[in-house]
Amino acid sequence: MDTNKMRDISREQFEARYPVPEGACWNAEQGRYVLFHLKLCTVAKYERFVENWVCWQDSREAVVVELPPKWNDATHSNKQAWDCGIDDARMAIEAQGLKVAP
Template structure:
């Protein structure tokens, strides 16, 4: 095993810092050789692809992880559905809503809660350092970060 170059170490530290700031769990693994580094980078790329595929739901259209987390925390009221056309929640069955005790005011509160949820996440901006470009596809990372509702900027 050879000592890593300062540039390689800096790139690895910046990548780890970016993952930590974005809340992405990761494991530090020593690189044994250049071919091992290539294998590890390929594994990382495959894992990011898997994350993207796991996020694809809702009739083949991706459901944002932010909305998925919101709905896990605040279940969608009866009679309410997500509208792909308007990109918002819609009251689609007033009879079901009334039968389960939901009200128009409850629907409006749910829509308001979704707005607050999105605004709280949009206030966070993750900056991707240029060092990530040699390790992974920065566009894929940006897409994953934005899928959880956070803003992302790729530093030139």
Template sequence: MDTNKMREQFEVAYAAKSTARNGRFYPAVLTRGDDGEYVIPSVQSAWWAWQASREAVVVEMPSRASEAYREYFDDVEGGSFNEAAYIRDVRKAIEAQGVKCK
């Protein structure tokens, strides 16, 4: 994922959590210095944790070449690819990492 997109998601989530906690949010807490890091250490730590949590998610996709996705029919030479079964297994692999599929 693009770092800018990830930072945007982080800031929206941080603002939402802060608002839910105190009933208000001060955008200045998300101020960044010239180096791009947040000025407030606790916000910078939260940003680091957010990035680390995203990097930890790695989904091993099932192999499309697997025999498990081949269907054989009398009238189809060499069989055909069962895309529905493949998509089902891709979804399972993604959700096994705690990521929601829509």
């Protein structure tokens, strides 16, 4: 899965858990949260939110799932099912914004 897509998924999950404070928003060009209205959001509240985001990203970076290898015996009848299962597991893990070891 595309790294940017994984970041977007992770950010969506983060925002579901920690709503973006009023007066702040995600800036896609800069790739970060920005404070745009000081009357709606204090600097302290914004900084606390950004600290949560940094911790969230670090926690996701720390998780790397290692899957078993694909079947190495091409003559075995379960090879296709095994390999499809590995591919499905990889897609499901990456859909949660986590990494899978190659």
